Structures are given as structure tokens and as C-alpha cells.
Amino acid sequence: AQKITQTQPGMFVQEKEAVTLDCTYDTSDQSYGLFWYKQPSSGEMIFLIYQGSYDEQNATEGRYSLNFQKARKSANLVISASQLGDSAMYFCAMREGQRTGGKLIFGQGTELSVKP
């Protein structure tokens, strides 16, 4: 069964430093997509970055990059130059090809706190 595991319930990082949030996944499909979302205290889920299982390059979006290691089934999010506004919950999610109709399976989340 498809599953997403985020093993870090909480993380602290100093402002302007980089931080890595861990995500491992389990799937038997060859075609899947991996997403990261940010959820501030207001509750809205904000899309950050996407990586397809067949993408050869690691995805990057501004200060966000995804360290995709297919053989290890990991898709870690790297945030460079952390800002105070990055303090939030971060969720890793997976979509298995077309079979599931597009629903996302989410991990438990990691709460990131950025210290000034």
C-alpha cells in the first residue's frame, strides 16, 4: 500500500541557514508524483514543489529544491536561506500515476520553526 513517512515531527533552523526536511515513500507503481506543501497556522495548504518519478533532474523552485533519491525512495525538501516566514507545517505527499484518480496521500508533517 502506498505510504508517506515523515520522521521529523519538529525542526528548528536559524534564519538564513539551509534546512532539510525528510520524506520517504512506499509504492509499487513505477509512475508516481511527489509533492511538498506548506501549511501556515492559517490552515491553507500552499504548493511548493513537484517531482515526477521519471524526472531525471531534481526539481527546484526558487529557494526550494527536492533531493530525489529513487532507489532509496526518498524525496527530501531542502529550503535554502531560511526566512522567518518559512515557519509552518510542511507535508510531503504522493500521487500514484493515473490509477488513483489523482488523490494525494500525505505524510504526518514536519513543523519547522525558524529562529531569528
Add this chain to the structure above:
Amino acid sequence: EAEVAQSPRYKITEKSQAVAFWCDPISGHATLYWYRQILGQGPELLVQFQDESVVDDSQLPKDRFSAERLKGVDSTLKIQPAELGDSAMYLCASSRGQGGSYEQYFGPGTRLTVT
């Protein structure tokens, strides 16, 4: 910038009462999702629509929950009767299509408290 709209933002209700949530997806988005997020956990899909048709409602507690998207645009999620365990954030999301890299855009959510 187009957004997914949800109302109400907050709802407090007593158990055994009926409650309804509304979602208006981004214009042109054919796929609509309702997720439930219990405090401290990630969201879980309740129901997915493609236009006006239900694609996946396998996790929807059908004895008390119902969802509709009559004209394939906005959608309503209803709970009757509400139970204490229904206290959660209810998130609506929409996307242009299913699967692939289609990003899901989420609304601000409805935070439900059942007393």
C-alpha cells in the same frame, strides 16, 4: 490570482446537529477534492469529483456524510448527524485534471468543532 473559496471558515456545532460546508473551485478546474485533516495529521481524502461525477468516495463515512457537485462547479459537503470525532479541518482542493503533475490548489479550509 484565482483561489479556491470555502465557507464558513469556522463552525461550532453540537453533536447530533447537521452541518454543511461549501466550496467554490478555481474556474475551469474539473476535478474537486474534499479532504479531512485531524489535528496533528496530514489531510486524508474524503471524496473526489470529476465534473459532477464522484470518482472516489471510498473513505467517505456514507452513513453520515454526503457530498454533491450538481452542476460540476461548486460543491457542498454535509454531515448529519455530527459526532465529536468529526472535529477537524475540512479542506477543499481543485485541479485542472487528474493524475500526472496537476497541482492541487487548496482553499483556506473550514475548521469544525463539535461539542
